Amino acid sequence: MGRLLNYAFLIKLGFKVKKGRLINPSSVFYTNRDKYYEMLSRADSLRSDDLLSWCEYFLLGLKNEIEKIDSLLDKSYVEKEILFPLLKIAHDQKFITTEERKILEYLVSKDDMMMKSEELSHMGITDSRKKASTMAKLRDKKMIQPIVPNGRIYTIHFVNNYLLRGIMNVLQQKGFVSDFLNTK
Incomplete structure (x- = not known):
């Protein structure tokens, strides 16, 4: 459900994840599954600091994916x-x-x-x-x-x-x- 919400959020912000799925948020999660489950577990607490940690984790992963795409376009x-x-x-x-x-x-x-x-x-x-x-x-x-x-x-x-x-x-x-x- 979380991945679906991430896709919806990216689409709302104007990312073209439907056409060709150039940006794949799931790749953030697959890079280090243990870290993903740890961060997801923390976010499940719904405490503000844990939710912020999840957002930072996800956005850093997304930034890294965008940098990879930029490299491949060069x-x-x-x-x-x-x-x-x-x-x-x-x-x-x-x-x-x-x-x-x-x-x-x-x-x-x-x-x-x-x-x-x-x-x-x-x-x-x-x-x-x-x-x-x-x-x-x-x-x-x-x-x-x-x-x-x-x-x-x-x-x-x-x-x-x-x-x-x-x-x-x-x-x-x-x-x-x-x-x-x-x-x-």
Whole structure:
């Protein structure tokens, strides 16, 4: 019931929790379940100081979630703290080749994160057949995808199991994935 009231309160204040649920108050509670139950138990007393403690606890958690969202909306942060480390891990574990890493890092570092096969010449691949085969291999491995079906402009694609798992690992290391999602 408390979570439902928290959602209602956020909606009343103008937060768009219905559309896409960008802010998830429940993530505050899942970060540390013991602390959540302790604070909830205190609030059940209905004493003013305990209710104030609950509000401070909840608002601090919400502030932390908003800061995480802000970080994930900052391309520079995502690039340096999530995507480049992900590609390094994938390369170190030999899930991607050195050439694939260079191409994906090039793609990530571009403002629009889009490229044509012609741009492979920046990485020393000048033969048109080699460019086509390199792009086809990346596409087949689900590391890139065309912006439009059958198009010639590509962007990075994280459906590849190794890249997706790598993102989840980096996000977990950075504190973006709540402990309750761990199945260890």
